[in-house]
Amino acid sequence: MSAIVATLRPYQAVFKARFTLLLQYRAAAFAGFVTQCWWGGIKLMVLAAFFRSVRTTPMTFQQAVDYVWLGQAFLTLLPWSVDPEIARMVRSGDVAYERLRPLDAHAFWYARAIARRTATPLLRAIPMVLTAGLLFHVFGMSEWALSPPAGVQAAALFFLSMVLVILLSSAIATLMDIATVAALSERGVNALVGPLVIVFSGSLVPLPLFPDWLQPALRLQPLAGLLDTPFRIYGGHFAGLDALAALGRQAMWTIVLVLLGRLFMRRVMARLQAQGG
Amino acid sequence: MNGLRLYGRYVSVSWRSQMQYPASFIATSIGAFATTITDFIAIWALFARFRQIEGWRFDEVALLYGVISVSFALADGLTRGFDVFGERFVKTGDFDRLLVRPRSTALQLLGYEFRATRIGRLAQGMLAWGVGVHLSSVDWTWTAWGTLLFAVLGGVALFSGILVLQATLAFWTVESLEIANTLTYGGVEAGQYPLDIYARWFRNFLTFVVPLACISYFPVASVLGRVERTGVTGWLLPITPAFGFVFLGVALWVWGFGVRRYTSTGS
Amino acid sequence: MPSTHIVIEGLTKTFRVAERRIGAMGAITGLLQRRWRTVQALRGISFTLEEGELLGLIGPNGAGKSTTLKILCGILEPSTGRCQVGGLVPWRDRVRHVARIGAVFGQRTQLWWDLPVVESFELLRDIYRVPLERYRKTADELIALLDLDRILGTPVRQLSLGQRMRCEIAASMLHEPRVLFLDEPTIGLDAVAKLAVREFVKTLNREHGVSVILTTHDMQDIEALAERVIVIGKGVILADGSLDALRRGALAERRLWVHFANDVEDVRVAGVSVRQRQGRSVELSFDPRVTSAHRLIAQVAAEFEVEDVHLEEPPIEEVIARFYALHAVEA
Helix, strand or coil: CHHHHHHHHHHHHHHHHHHHHHHHHHHHHHHHHHHHHHHHHHHHHHHHHHHHCCCCCCCCHHHHHHHHHHHHHCHHHCCCCCCHHHHHHHHHCHHHHHHHCCCCHHHHHHHHHHHHCCHHHHHHHHHHHHHHHHHHHHCCCHHHCCCCCCCHHHHHHHHHHHHHHHHHHHHHHHHHHHHHHHHCCCHHHHHHHHHHHHHHCCCCCCHHHCCHHHHHHHHHCHHHHHCHHHHHHHCCCCCHHHHHHHHHHHHHHHHHHHHHHHHHHHHHHHHHHHHCC | CHHHHHHHHHHHHHHHHHHCCHHHHHHHHHHHHHHHHHHHHHHHHHHHHHCCECCECHHHHHHHHHHHHHHHHHHHHHCHHHHCHHHHHHCCCCHHHHHCCCCCHHHHHHCCCCCHHHHHHHHHHHHHHHHHHHHCCCCCCHHHHHHHHHHHHHHHHHHHHHHHHHHHHCCCCCCCCHHHHHHHHHHHHHHCCCHHHCCHHHHHHHHHHCCHHHHCHHHHHHHHCCCHHHCCCHHHHHHCCHHHHHHHHHHHHHHHHHHHHHHHHCC | CCCCCEEEEEEEEEEEEECCCCHHHHHHHHHHCCCEEEEEEEEEEEEEECCCCEEEEECCCCCCHHHHHHHHHCCCCCCEEEEEECCECCCCCHHHHHCCEEEEECCCCCCCCCCEHHHHHHHHHHHCCCCHHHHHHHHHHHHHHHCCHHHCCCEHHHCCHHHHHHHHHHHHHCCCCCEEEEECCCCCCCHHHHHHHHHHHHHHHHHHCCEEEEECCCHHHHHHHCCEEEEEECCEEEEEEEHHHHHHCCCCCEEEEEEECCCCCCCCCCCEEEEEEECCEEEEEECCCCCCHHHHHHHHHHHCCEEEEEEECCCHHHHHHHHHHHCCCCC
């Protein structure tokens, strides 16, 4: 018996150490959560004021509320910055060693990007969804609260769409990583992509609220599939055929960007080899 | 006076230090410009559709946005010392170094680094300001410009004060409290729009606790002639930025308090 | 010129340290309720320093040396007690006091990392408000004395530790302070750099009359510089006097190496112990208060054929270590 306890001891120690670390991490995550609530709150107050000034709007206020809160909840799913591991490899010159792996480089990096976008972002979404979805209702702030999906079909398609978000976002992130290798630094990529993503995904302002003449272009561009598509489906703004078309666009862009990524990766790796790493 | 000269030296030193890496400086500045201008893009997009918010038009909000953006850009560029205070000075004990010099610690922290890359935000703020001026139908007298410039000065003082307070917290808890960012960046976000769109309690908070209203909303409203909605008598409006200085004064007093605590507990 | 007389009376300093709890449960309860532990860093320190004196402060880690120095610099307030430097109370008249002192902290740098050394100097000149003419003269002297000419244009981050320390010391003297506090100035330096630093401090003190308080772990610093030594242990002063007096105290011991002409079996002299033997040489340890070296040599020579002798002090580290042990102070 004591032998079992003895063998378990190191694992127990590691678990305890991890747990304590997690507690510290919680404090930082909490600060982040408060900030997100604040941001969402201000955005909604501003939108509410705008909505008051006109009679017809392309989306209902309730849909806008859902859009904003979901946008805050799933913020970390978006391709904000280059994978820090890869940035480090590029800076230290280790990236050439990626070629030593008996793996398809693009597939490997793509898989990493997907992994980054599953566990943690979904976990971080929970407190936000709970707060906006439950607490707000409880405290009588229902006009500002997150409401449930616009029906069973909406919920199902929403779920599908979110899966595609992960795939699409990871494809874009992988492209960013490859661009970093090509540029030999992550600075430029990080600086440029952030603003583009925040505007064209709908994170800054819900896409339906942009001027009418921009709508066709906004609808077709790839970043719309990162945030706009799933949340419009959720709120019933895209229903039926519209929803399916949007899902189709998400899927199409994912495939295109993955293929582009593979092409790009091959060119960049070849160049690395030519330059001696 | 000598303090000002010393500060000038600090700035020159910091500038030359950053100019040793010109590519990085340019890239970061452009990045800052791109990131901050998204806020203005949001304003533009929403106004393109909605035309007005609580009676304010695009050019008027552009002006409001420009003024607060410029104030924050300047304050942000000046106060890096306070920004990194907890990490670089309290945690490491390097604050002792500052105490051993015959100068105020606040002045030395102010001189720690002059963040030139903040020019990115400054540029887009000035762009928005320019758009607002160009499109507006305001009579641009010397008083109008004077009011806005005073607003910027008060704004720099206010934001600097917030950052000084944030740094003072580091004396008590060495972990940097990022929640303070909600006051600076959040304050800039909230202050971009006329405060009458917000709930009463929020408006009061932004007037009496952290006087953001005094350094953007009130002076700009007075220049635009939108006096009634503010709930403040007309002649008072242009001088409200003075409260930014009051806030800074309070912040520095609290700072001194924090320094005393540091020397008595040895951190 | 303001006096540099230093007076310390009954200094105590108590710190409250938050107790760190171990384990996960500990982390949680630690967030809710903090427990405090009191640490008495200083428990009554008193001494005075005359103008132009050079004092060495030694003691084991945690004894209170750095705390004392910080209080003298004005960056820490004592819990109770009195302290005056040149008539000023360091922590109360901080700005005025600090303008008159120089301080070098061994582990920290006061120079600007990315800048050439000379630019740090000029910035310090502005901070300390040194008039241009005097600055030029002082800087030239310091640069010559510490041999900094070739590294003036080098950014501080590219300097070796020895070079950096020479620059640090020069920097601390740019405003011509009459009092200099040095906290472990030779730590981590190679032998050549140590010598340079010691020479410089000696010159400052002996030729320019600068009062110096120096804390160190390196006993050779003490031997080279300090006429007066204060030993601090557990927050109190254990000894205050010259190094010789310290040696001659309860730890009185001198050592005599005797090299015999022939193999010697047994060397026995009253009141003398044999420390070690190496072939035909024997190291004897004796108490100089009981036997004089002269008499001992005569005694040994009378009994045996002696080829050579030489007299030694026990290394100062040993003296101090035994001193600590005597006073039950952990080194």
